[in-house]
Amino acid sequence: MIIQSKNFSLKQIAESGQLFRMKQIENNKYSLIAYEKYLELTQLDECTIELTCSTKEYEDIWKDYFDMDFDYDMIVEKLKNGDDTFLKKAAEFGSGLRILRQEPFEVLISFIISQNKNIPGITNCVTKLCERFGERKEYIDNSGNITVYYTFPRPETLANASVEEIRQTGLGYRDEYVKNAAKAVLQKEIDLEELKKSKNKDAVEKLKSLHGVGDKVANCVSLYGLHHIDAFPIDIWISRVLEDVYGNDFDLSKYRGYEGIVQQYMFFYIRNKAKEKTG
DNA sequence: GCCCAGGTGGGAG
């Protein structure tokens, strides 16, 4: 099926660092695994995207996943017309970014893995984790071609796996963090669906009670997994922006209610600027 | 080989 939308760039979303299971398969064409489904998406033009799913599946899953009911254009216009030159450029540069509504458990585990790793490294670990502990599935397209894919592991699978087995997926010292977090979710010491309903601040605090989850990872889980768009994760890149561009005097309160979207545009822009320099 | 990566826990001061 085909959808029309402003501010929806597959390339930008795939490279945004908020998800690790979307990859480019051709020019303007991407695959994505989420909610136990496999989907291919093609950017036909700036506002047109083709999806390999039924209208029903789109309505049931992907419409919500891509947060289609939120007006990102309103935010982008606000930043473009604001008085902050850095955010102005960031909004122009990354105008197709959206904050996805991913599965909270997947986001929690993925961002525990993310610490002290670069994005290609995280992607590799997440892929291996899914291949080792996820469920093997097949996607069959209209021509009968079969694509094998793996779902994200369930909490019980990771909670019951040994740390040695988990470490085989290249997680290093994070193996215990992953197992313990899975156990906490399985035993309902932490209820991620419940945390969606609470305030960002309370969700972050609760997430930080997990071993291996600090301020940054908790804010990422809150933003990308619980859709608290007022979360503002500060990683090494954002930290550099806050220091180099704003002299540690950035007034976040000007962007109340959508801090996380501002963060996403900052992150995407500064990373791509860094890429230009190194080639 | 070397440095660094969407950090965090733990210990010292």
Next chain:
DNA sequence: CTCCCACATGGG
């Protein structure tokens, strides 16, 4: 409270 370091692994 704020430094400081080890941590396991792989990408560039």
